[in-house]
Amino acid sequence: xxxxxxxxxxxxxxxxxxxxxxxxxxxxxxxxxxxxxxxxxxxxxxxxxxxxxxxxxxxxxxxxxxxxxxxxxxxxxxxxxxxxxxxxxxxxxxxxxxxxxxxxxxxxxxxxxxxxxxxxxxxxxxxxxxxxxxxxxxxxxxxxxxxxxxxxxxxxxxxxxxxxxxxxxxxxxxxxxxxxxxxxxxxxxxxxxxxxxxxxxxxxxxxxxxxxxxxxxxxxxxxxxxxxxxxxxxxxxxxxxxxxxxxxxxxxxxxxxxxxxxxxxxxxxxxxxxxxxxxxxxxxxxxxxxxxxxxxxxxxxxxxxxxxxxxxxxxxxxxxxxxxxxxxxxxxxxxxxxxxxxxxxxxxxxxxxxxxxxxxxxxxxxxxxxxxxxxxxxxxxxxxxxxxxxxxxxxxxxxxxxxxxxxxxxxxxxxxxxx
Ligand code: ADP
Ligand code: MG
Numbered sequence: 001x002x003x004x005x006x007x008x009x010x011x012x013x014x015x016x017x018x019x020x021x022x023x024x025x026x027x028x029x030x031x032x033x034x035x036x037x038x039x040x041x042x043x044x045x046x047x048x049x050x051x052x053x054x055x056x057x058x059x060x061x062x063x064x065x066x067x068x069x070x071x072x073x074x075x076x077x078x079x080x081x082x083x084x085x086x087x088x089x090x091x092x093x094x095x096x097x098x099x100x101x102x103x104x105x106x107x108x109x110x111x112x113x114x115x116x117x118x119x120x121x122x123x124x125x126x127x128x129x130x131x132x133x134x135x136x137x138x139x140x141x142x143x144x145x146x147x148x149x150x151x152x153x154x155x156x157x158x159x160x161x162x163x164x165x166x167x168x169x170x171x172x173x174x175x176x177x178x179x180x181x182x183x184x185x186x187x188x189x190x191x192x193x194x195x196x197x198x199x200x201x202x203x204x205x206x207x208x209x210x211x212x213x214x215x216x217x218x219x220x221x222x223x224x225x226x227x228x229x230x231x232x233x234x235x236x237x238x239x240x241x242x243x244x245x246x247x248x249x250x251x252x253x254x255x256x257x258x259x260x261x262x263x264x265x266x267x268x269x270x271x272x273x274x275x276x277x278x279x280x281x282x283x284x285x286x287x288x289x290x291x292x293x294x295x296x297x298x299x300x301x302x303x304x305x306x307x308x309x310x311x312x313x314x315x316x317x318x319x320x321x322x323x324x325x326x327x328x329x330x331x332x333x334x335x336x337x338x339x340x341x342x343x344x345x346x347x348x349x350x351x352x353x354x355x356x357x358x359x360x361x362x363x364x365x366x367x368x369x370x371x372x373x374x375x376x377x378x379x380x381x382x383x384x385x386x387x388x389x390x391x392x393x394x395x396x397x398x399x400x401x402x403x404x405x406x407x408x409x410x411x412x413x414x415x416x417x418x419x
Contacts, residue, residue, distance in 0.1 A: 005419055008101060008142035012070040014039075014046035017057050017084065018107065019076035024183050027107030031075050034129060035105060035136045042140035046073070051080065058087035061097075071101040071417060073139060077108020078164055082396040085149065085414065089161045094287070101144045103417035105135050106325070109182045110175075110189070110397050112164050116320035117418045119328070120335060127186065127325050143419040146336040146412035148319055151290050152395055155403035159286065163414065164396040165323060166407055168384055169203040170196060170314035170345070170354075172392040176399050186325040193358050200313070200354070202347040203391055207307040207315055208300045209342055209382035210292055210408075292381040292408040300383055311347035313354065313373070315384055317407060318343070328364035335418060338411035342377045349373035381408035 020028045028050065039046055051057050061072060061084050074081045081104055088097040106114035111131065118126055118134045126134050152160045167175060178192025294301065316329070317340045323329040330341035345354065353371055360366040367376060383406040386393075393400050 005143040005145050008144060008417070009070045010142075012044055012142060013068065014044060014071045014073050014103075014139075015049060015064075015069045016046045016073050016075060017049050017051060017060075017080060019051045019057075019080045022076040022080065022108035022182075024109070024185055027075050030107055030129075030132060031105070034132055035075070035139075038133075038136045038140060044140060044142075051076075055083060058083040058090075061087035062090050066093075066097055066100055069100065071103055071139075073103035073105060073417070075105040075107040077106075077110040078112050078397050079108065079110070081113060081163065082398055085161050085163055089149075098149075098414050101415045101417050102147075103135075103139050105139065106131050109185050111186065111325050112322050112327075112397070113320055115322035115325045116333075116335070117416070119321050120418055131325065138419065139417055141419075142417065144415050145418050147414040147416040148336055148338060149410050149413040150317070150319055150340060150407050151288070151410055152400075152405060152407045153290070153293065153296055154401045154405055155296060156401055158401070160395055160400065161413075162319075162395045162407070164318065164320050165394070166317040166382075166384075166405070167394045168205070168315045168386065168391065168405075169312055170200075171316045171323070172314075172394040172399075175394045175397050176392050189324045189327065190358075193355075197351050197355055200351055203312050203314075204310055204387040205312060205315075206310055206385045206387065207312070207344060207382070208304045209307075209340075209377060209379040210301075210304050212339060212378040212380055288410055288413070290408045293383075293406055296383075296404050296406055304381075304383075305377075307344070307375075309346045310387065313345040313347055313349055315342075315344045317341070317379075317382055319409070323361075327358070327361045329361055329366075331364035331367070335416055336412045338380075338409060339378045340380065340382065340407065340409050342379045342382060344375050345371075346373045346375070382406065 016031070018027050018031055049060065057080055072084055074084060081102065084102065085098070088094060088100065091097045104113045104117060114131055114135050117138065118131055121134070121138065123134060147163060150162045150166070152162050152166060154160070174189060174192035174196050177196065178188040181188035181191050184191065300306070316323070318330050319333065319340055320335065321328060321330050321333045329343070333339070333341050345357070349371065353373070357366045357369055357371060357374060360369050366374065383404070385404040386402065391402055393402055393405060
């Protein structure tokens with residue numbers, strides 16, 4: 001199917017990280033009950049590391065001698081992998097470190113990557129122990145593909161790396177509020193959704209994105225491109241992207257072609273800060289460089305589309321197929337498609353219509369619901385500036401600082417055991 005895989009070295013030395021508190025608190029029992037024997041039979045030696053506290057895994061991989069390991073495997077929810085990826089990216093030798101093959105075994109209540117990896121293997125849907133066995137089998141097979149990461153900038157200038165999602169509004173609220181139902185397992189998201197529906201609210205903010213250049217349908221000729229405003233050009237620290245406002249979707253839905261005013265800026269209005277976000281205060285360049293992103297205090301480039309609406313029910317950027325075991329959110333997504341799949345739902349949607357979308361998502365059928373409030377775009381970068389004073393933003397299901405945030409894709413930066 002065109003996917004390029006390499007194979008894990010044999011015998012393969014696995015660092016197996018288990019979070020004993022994830023999900024229903026059974027990750028360790030699930031490991032000994034279902035995975036241990038499988039690994040022994042497949043002659044895959046592993047070292048078991050049971051995490052003792054939050055960020056334990058992050059600190060461990062940050063200073064580990066990675067030449068001792070052929071794979072880092074996470075038996076938990078998505079939260080523990082988020083720690084591991086960020087630990088790897090915080091290393092001086094991040095470029096090599098992030099090449100370490102990563103594996104996932106579903107042991108949490110939010111097992112989006114495990115569900116996605118299972119889906120990429122073209123197997124029919126599986127849940128719970130069946131999903132665990134499928135992922136265990138893939139680990140024994142040892143095929144490694146590449147995985148995109150998304151670099152995320154927060155207002156405090158902190159940068160994170162994400163493999164799954166960036167969410168604001170309804171989805172972020174459900175992510176966090178449903179953590180108290182972790183003991184019920186994956187069904188926590190459905191419970192959280194029902195609870196949140198009862199207190200459905202609107203979130204105000206500005207959203208802009210860099211659409212992916214899609215080839216125009218044959219016979220349609222693009223109108224002449226608008227020249228970049230010279231002063232805007234010179235004030236932009238980023239590499240300017242060819243004007244993509246000809247993109248079919250952006251032309252239909254948005255006002256991206258009308259002049260330089262399609263910009264959103266940081267509400268903090270810090271006019272004296274002109275340096276690039278990827279340059280740290282000590283002048284050192286932060287790598288990998290986010291060439292698509294201006295500083296958060298700078299306007300977005302003209303090639304970006306600014307969404308007209310400012311009243312949202314949710315904004316969700318996802319770069320794997322599944323948001324949870326039973327939420328097939330981005331039907332066409334692959335681990336290394338180089339795309340951020342951006343969904344947003346505008347205000348005015350009724351409770352039943354929103355519920356219908358989430359129920360249809362189990363079969364990936366939400367886009368076929370014909371819901372006029374749901375918009376889907378494929379993008380390479382985005383910026384979100386909440387206006388509502390309160391709310392939650394999550395990255396890979398973990399809560400981050402609330403405020404302006406921007407993100408860009410880094411195609412194939414990491415490696416993932418899959419297939
Ligand atoms: P779940 O899917 O159940 O949410 P996660 O893997 O996402 O499982 O883990 C939940 C949270 O627990 C994450 O924020 C993770 O960083 C944190 N964590 C990891 N190890 C531990 C530990 N030993 N004790 C407490 N929290 C931990
Ligand atoms: Mg989690």
